Amino acid sequence: MSQIRAFLIFSTIISSVLFAQEKFKLDSPPDTLGVDRDTMVVEKSEKLAVAILELDGNNISKAETKALSDRLRIEIFNAGMYEVMEREKMNRILDEMQFQLSDCTSDECAIEIGRLIGVNKIIAGSISKVGEFYTVSTRLIDVETGKIENTATEDIEGTLGIVLTKAIPSIAHQISGLGKLETMPAISKTALNISTEPIGASIYLDGSYKGESPLKIEVEPGYKHRLKAVAESYETWEKIYELQKDQVLDVAIALSKKPVEKVIIREKPRGRRSYKQGFKVRYVQTEQDKKINYQIQLINSKLYSPDKIFKEKMSEPNVSFPSINSFYGIEIYNTRHVDDNVSLDFGLGFFRGDLGLWISSLDNKKSNDTFFRGNEHDFSLVTWSPQLTLNLRLAPIRYPLFYPYFNIGFGYNLLFMTAYEDEKSLGGPIYQSWGFVYGIGFEVRPLRPIGVSIEWNRRNMDMELMDIDKITDNFRKYKLDKVDLTGNNLGVSINLYY
Numbered sequence: 001m002s003q004i005r006a007f008l009i010f011s012t013i014i015s016s017v018l019f020a021q022e023k024f025k026l027d028s029p030p031d032t033l034g035v036d037r038d039t040m041v042v043e044k045s046e047k048l049a050v051a052i053l054e055l056d057g058n059n060i061s062k063a064e065t066k067a068l069s070d071r072l073r074i075e076i077f078n079a080g081m082y083e084v085m086e087r088e089k090m091n092r093i094l095d096e097m098q099f100q101l102s103d104c105t106s107d108e109c110a111i112e113i114g115r116l117i118g119v120n121k122i123i124a125g126s127i128s129k130v131g132e133f134y135t136v137s138t139r140l141i142d143v144e145t146g147k148i149e150n151t152a153t154e155d156i157e158g159t160l161g162i163v164l165t166k167a168i169p170s171i172a173h174q175i176s177g178l179g180k181l182e183t184m185p186a187i188s189k190t191a192l193n194i195s196t197e198p199i200g201a202s203i204y205l206d207g208s209y210k211g212e213s214p215l216k217i218e219v220e221p222g223y224k225h226r227l228k229a230v231a232e233s234y235e236t237w238e239k240i241y242e243l244q245k246d247q248v249l250d251v252a253i254a255l256s257k258k259p260v261e262k263v264i265i266r267e268k269p270r271g272r273r274s275y276k277q278g279f280k281v282r283y284v285q286t287e288q289d290k291k292i293n294y295q296i297q298l299i300n301s302k303l304y305s306p307d308k309i310f311k312e313k314m315s316e317p318n319v320s321f322p323s324i325n326s327f328y329g330i331e332i333y334n335t336r337h338v339d340d341n342v343s344l345d346f347g348l349g350f351f352r353g354d355l356g357l358w359i360s361s362l363d364n365k366k367s368n369d370t371f372f373r374g375n376e377h378d379f380s381l382v383t384w385s386p387q388l389t390l391n392l393r394l395a396p397i398r399y400p401l402f403y404p405y406f407n408i409g410f411g412y413n414l415l416f417m418t419a420y421e422d423e424k425s426l427g428g429p430i431y432q433s434w435g436f437v438y439g440i441g442f443e444v445r446p447l448r449p450i451g452v453s454i455e456w457n458r459r460n461m462d463m464e465l466m467d468i469d470k471i472t473d474n475f476r477k478y479k480l481d482k483v484d485l486t487g488n489n490l491g492v493s494i495n496l497y498y
Helices: 002-027 037-045 062-079 087-096 107-117 160-175 289-301 355-363 368-373 470-477
Strands: 048-052 056-058 082-084 121-130 133-142 148-157 191-197 202-205 208-212 215-218 224-230 237-242 248-254 277-286 327-337 342-353 379-394 402-421 424-427 430-447 450-459 462-465 482-484 487-497
Touching: 048 062, 048 107, 056 062, 062 082, 062 087, 062 121, 062 160, 087 107, 107 121, 107 133, 121 160, 133 160, 148 160, 191 202, 191 224, 202 215, 208 215, 237 248, 277 342, 277 450, 289 379, 289 402, 289 482, 327 355, 327 379, 327 487, 342 355, 402 450, 462 470
Parallel strands: 048 082, 048 121, 056 121, 191 248
Antiparallel strands: 121 133, 133 148, 191 215, 202 208, 202 224, 224 237, 277 327, 277 487, 327 342, 342 379, 379 402, 402 424, 402 430, 430 450, 430 462, 450 487, 462 482
């Protein structure tokens, strides 16, 4: 009985093993190609991911460069050696990382892009145009090692369409390791084959410079084109041509020499000098010393007031500033004649109390402060006035060597009254005014470059105190804020013209 039970158990085990072997055979696909499943998986995984950057364009528009870059992606995809990342996906990833593609031109930057977007290889390149020739060059860079694994270059003559359909597919095959394609299509051209006598003439087509002869120029068929040849010392040649499709026309141009013109050189007569510009130096006497002395008396009356009017009070009692004897000046003018009867004068004048005494002190070489003040008093009040003047001078009547005139203008005037005790300045007030100037005079002009004038003027100088420092407040407090120097002056000037 035990033998029968053992036999049944053994039979069951054998049957199970045989059934399992048959089931494994049914579940396994037939190996019709002689390649196992492990090999098939490896082949599929060996297709590496690649990204293609926009080509750098040289002498080519951005739109054309973009079209060529897109075509390169398609051709590399069609070559079947790489998994090509779409341009939109690459740009989206880089935008999210705020990476600027426009600034990326180096291999290091291309490798960095490859790492950011997660590809194995990156393809970068450029396309250039020189005349009718295009050059396309690319390089395949391994992102991990940074090494250039492959390069491809194509030089092709023709249109952009030839580059798109011939050069780009060949580049894609080369960079994919599949070899070079034929890129020299049979091209039918419509052209002008130009030669000139003499050679080297400048050739223009429809107004655009094309080069120097001999020269071949492609033209668009079915349209009129204006051809022009230009050479130095030759007459310009020009003609209109209209060519049919695929027509090549030889144009031989014989340029005609320009006739030699006789050159007559005439001596240009020397023009007379106009002597309408010049300058004059004028010595002026005024009657303003009386008004200035009156102002000095008013200042003297306030010297020992409770509040000082200068920076410091007088160090000695019963001191007063001396009066001036005169108030004369020197003016220098730039003059310009608009015509024979009208001229403009612009000048700067310097007027000073006791001008002659001051000049004498310069000659005697006294100390600077002494001859600046023009006297030897321990206490003095130096009075001087710079004046700007713009005059319009009219001379309606002119006589030989002599003409009278009258003038009208305006001026800007300053008056400085600075107190000194020995060598120390105590400061002082500054007055200013704008005012009209008018007068009459005459000029004697024995020679055109030289003249002498005598002139009477009246000058409006109703002056007011300038608000500068504390001294200004002191003078205003004691009602010393105005001084009217309006009055007449008489001047003699020497005038030099050129």
